[in-house]
Amino acid sequence: MAVNKKYMPDEIEGKWQRRWDERGIYKTPELPRNKKYILDMYPYPSGASMHVGHLEGYVGTDIVSRYFRMKGYSVLHPMGWDSFGLPAENYAIKTGVHPEDSTRENIKTFKRQLNSVGLSYDWDREVNSSDPNYYKWNQWLFILLFKRGLAYKAEADVNWCTSCETVLANEQVVEGKCERCEAQVIQKKLDQWFLKITEYADRLIAGLDSLDWLNEVKVQQKNWIGKKGGINISYDVVGCDKKIDVFTTAPVNFGMTFLVVSPEYNLVQKILEGDVQVPKNRLLEVKGYVEDYFIKRRSVKAIDDKTKTGVFTGLYATNPVNNQEVPVWVSDFVLMEVGTGAVQGCPGHDYNDFEFAIKYKLPIVRVIVGPDGDLSPIKRREQVIERGMEGRFVNSEFLNGLGFEEGLQKTMDYFEEKGWGKRVTSYHIRDWLISRQRYWGTPIPMVYCEACAKEGRSWFTTEEGQTLHDRDKNVQGGMAGWYPVDEADLPVLLPKDIDFRPTGQSPITRSESFQEGVVCPHCGGKARREVDTMDGYVDSSWYFIRFADSQNDEEFASQKAIGDWLPVDIYVGGGHVVQHLLFARFFWKVLFDLGLVDKSLGDEPFLKLRAPGWILGPDSRKMSKRWGNVVTPDDIVPKYGADTLRMYEMFMGPFEAMKPWSMTGVEGMSRFLNRIWRLFEETGDEDKQVESDKRVLVLINKLVEKVGKDIEDFSFNTAISGMMEAYNELVELRRSGAKVNWVEVWRNFLLVMAPFAPHMTEELWQTLEGEKKSKVKGLESNVFSSIHQEKWPEFDPSLVQDETVEIPVQVNGRLRGTVTLDSDTAKNEEKVTEEAKKQEGVAKYIEGQQIKKVIFVPGRLINFVV
């Protein structure tokens, strides 16, 4: 079996990659049985090439995919490109290179790099989100949502760079300034398309329970959705017929001493307009404050200064529980978009209210007493007791003595009975703003007709002017004038005659071809297309469905293909933990509700989720051009080979942990592969008929069991250390003259190592099998049987336990010796006790003492208590 050659990865890796490709051994099975859909989050093909950090997840899923193929599963393991997005457009602005061209080049580089490490993707299913064949279905989905009333257009704040005159994504705003030109970023109101994800908020929470996801991620999603139960309370303003509606989760109303409204609150407008009378000096102060607010608000997005400011309006409102009149203030710490835009100040029991009360010397009333029994007036922050903390009601009449939570519920019951308020549920999650005033994205396939808009017509209205769709009522603005593009006319192509330099409008506005011959689908009059494009998150919210049927021209994916492959069994990727996963789950649920996803598939798309940890540079800093610490596969593969890269990267540490790259670590792994290669070479001439010692059989069976289990647990590092241990033991056994059937050993060893080091194991496998088949000339022959099409070895459960075990002997819990026994005896308490007492080190400690108790864990440990 001698290879007669040094391990030269560069000589074997390319060769096998080509042969695997020719034979199509990673093609997805046509008729899946026992399917596993194993998916990586598809990458953005950036101009900076891929680095080893990207690879961690890809190698992990590759190992898992190869393992499940060997276990007899039909595996779908595809890859594609999230290729729409800002970097390509910014690059175009800077250099004039069209995004389409730079994207194509970047994809080429990424694909070459992925292939260089031997990843087993089925490239026949590749998707590319900037390809019209892909974004056609993106547009189709948008229309689907629109027709269901799940897409609407409304006015919203956007980040606006005053110098570039363009909209910026949140990530592009750094400390209130434009990332590119450092000019001031302001908030600007623009008409924007939204998707109604809030309608699914409850189901997005409920679905999480059944998923095999990191708890951390579930918690983050729940926090993002931010569901809270509370009550809306309506307060009468003294001296006029106005009311102030407040939302609160903690109506400790006997401790309520003021109300605060947002500067954008309706009542403030009424004051300024003179509709509600307030003293002159109050009016002036409110006016000044509100004007200042609008200027400030339009300036910086990130207001680091959280010092609270506010002014008294001169108005009072009545607290119904005790008929006390409390002052009404205006403050920008109350956000219009949260709750009702007005809050009740209960400064003893809310940190924000407390801070405000201290600053403006408003009264603070204690109505909750904590476990410390402190009943003194609340003067310090530490004394504040918020909802969720332990406490009982005091100074609250009929509530006194009740627990905090119980008292709040009783208060809400009481308010509802009296008609002063109504329980409501509030959410932190907002509808998903998908409009981008940018070029490099999917055009939103909508047409606007001015004439129809004037008549109040839209896709949702009938000839008689009636609402066609009941959901129209939910849609803000009524969508007058808006019609989806006819599905037969999709895709709406992204125009190419574009000057994408920023001017303050969507770049597509300046395309001459884009609006040519656009007519209103309803009245046939001249109309115009929407010029905004979609957020890239829309593309990535359903690409995993397209992979099931990526070449389909008739549908976004056939029902059969979806039923065959989805949901995704294992989903791996870092970052994007909150947004992408929420959006994708939302899309899936919508499709599920519409029957486009069969009910039997369930309403969750990703059953198991794992996130690879960051790989840091050798200097333990985040890999970045700036630090010059970026390691790419191109730095490693030519010198050490793909297998070393894969093995090292998986050996570094736990899959999900953050870990620094180490070049000496890479060399260490390279040495290990060389040792394997050499041992294989050296054991070639051993007698093949020999029957292995039981120790050898146990070693192999344990290895097969361990590696399989570890792969399923994503514990690749321990799988590899298991292989190293097995190697070390084999060397030791060989040295000690044990009988080893090396063919049998290698067959198992190579098979369990194959998912990790596919090239090297293939080379050795062909040598091994070639010998068996008396030289079929594996390399030249077209009929070779790849190790990657072999079955995963079975292990014999009776052979995974060592013949002898070492039992630690403790006295009073301290280790005083060990006894080595065969594994059966080690389970027998009497015998173990007998042996243990004979131990010199043990006898010393129990001599002359009375043994009070013996703790015996069969096969594990014995402990004498004296």
Next chain:
RNA sequence: GCCGAAGUGGUGGAAUUGGUAGACACGCGGGACUCAAAAUCCCGUGAGCCUUUAAAGCUCGUAACGGUUCGAGUCCGUUCUUCGGCACCA
């Protein structure tokens, strides 16, 4: 500030339901081979103490302190540090 995760040798890390802490590797030290080097192989490697020709033995040790237990890296409480997320959310 709030929510979440994590702290183990010089380094990356291992350790079923609580049951021999430091597997495996890197680094380092020593040795073999060599004219020499590289490569390779072998031995040692948590800290301290004692005794010694040697073998062995003892004590401490998993961020800090306390608790539960025959026994704690693992469970409970408090504190500190680091990382991730959200952030004037009422």
